[in-house]
Amino acid sequence: MYRETIHHATGVTEGTASEGHATMLLTTALRREYAVEFTPAGGALITWTRRLFGTGEGSVVRAERSISLEPEMPVGNLSATTRLDLDLIAGDRHARYAEKDGRRVVTGLTWQIPAFTTARLRARGLVVEDGDRLRLSLTARLGLLAQLHRTRTTEPKGWYRPSAGDPYGAAGLNRPGGRAGMLRDGTSAATCACGALSAWGGDRDEARRLTLAHRREVAAAFIAEHLARVEAPGA
Known part of the structure; x- marks a missing residue:
């Protein structure tokens, strides 16, 4: 989930946005050629400029607009080891949860992430289940990119x-204020x-x-x- 802040013509509107809604906002921004930046926390800032016609003849006013998406659970600093684990999950369509010795682990086609690390990835909201497979959350993907x-x-x-x-x-640099x-x-x-x-x-x-x-x-x-x-x- 994201905290959504919209700066529009009549003021500021705040609310929440699901991962699906955030994805829709980002793809719409791309289609409309708005500027987008990702944040290290796993969020995004969408900005654009609207041209409003003033009251005078031929007058145009430029109005800045923006939508800020800040994750309710920031990804935090991603260590090199954590990035490697996330790369494993992102690059393997067989990634999923499994049970080993009574504890949940992440497994892929030829690899496995230990239970303790699996619990940390889940607690930080970096991975989500999508059907029967596991994938990175949108916040993890945006945070990874911003931190890289x-x-x-x-x-x-x-x-x-x-x-x-x-x-x-050479000579000739005669400047006042002690900068000669x-x-x-x-x-x-x-x-x-x-x-x-x-x-x-x-x-x-x-x-x-x-x-x-x-x-x-x-x-x-x-x-x-x-x-x-x-x-x-x-x-």
Whole structure:
């Protein structure tokens, strides 16, 4: 279950959303080309802009709208071992619950997750039963993706005094405020833990825009590949 918060024209509406409803919201957002970001807790933020016509001739007002989905049970930090267990379950259509020595375990075609770990995965809401098989919950899938795509930007170097051999540090840099003979570097690096993003922004705001675009691209690709096709007719 998710806590759903909608920012709309008349204010804010809060409620709850099931996994199925959350999936519908995400696929609709993709179809309408809204921006989507996943959160490390296993939630999502959907944002879009509406153009409203004002009272003046030809005037247009841009209104920001959003839907926030925050899981009632956040996934928490996913260790490397937990991610391996979740990958096993996600990649095996034979994953299901079984009983061993009177305790519940997760089994696949050629593997088994111990009872203690199985109990932890269930308690954290990371796995759910779907018919006779076991699969990852939507919160686990979104949380996994968000935690694998943690982005960062670096602090710009700012004002610095070039070295004697720096061709850009030649004479003529006459600046007030004690900055005579100094250069300014405002660039900021934008990176992602996945390794797919490694770029430079002209300033930190531009670098943040690069990381934001990357996270939104990742979310859109996931929805298109793993959620939209599930909702397609005949799927």
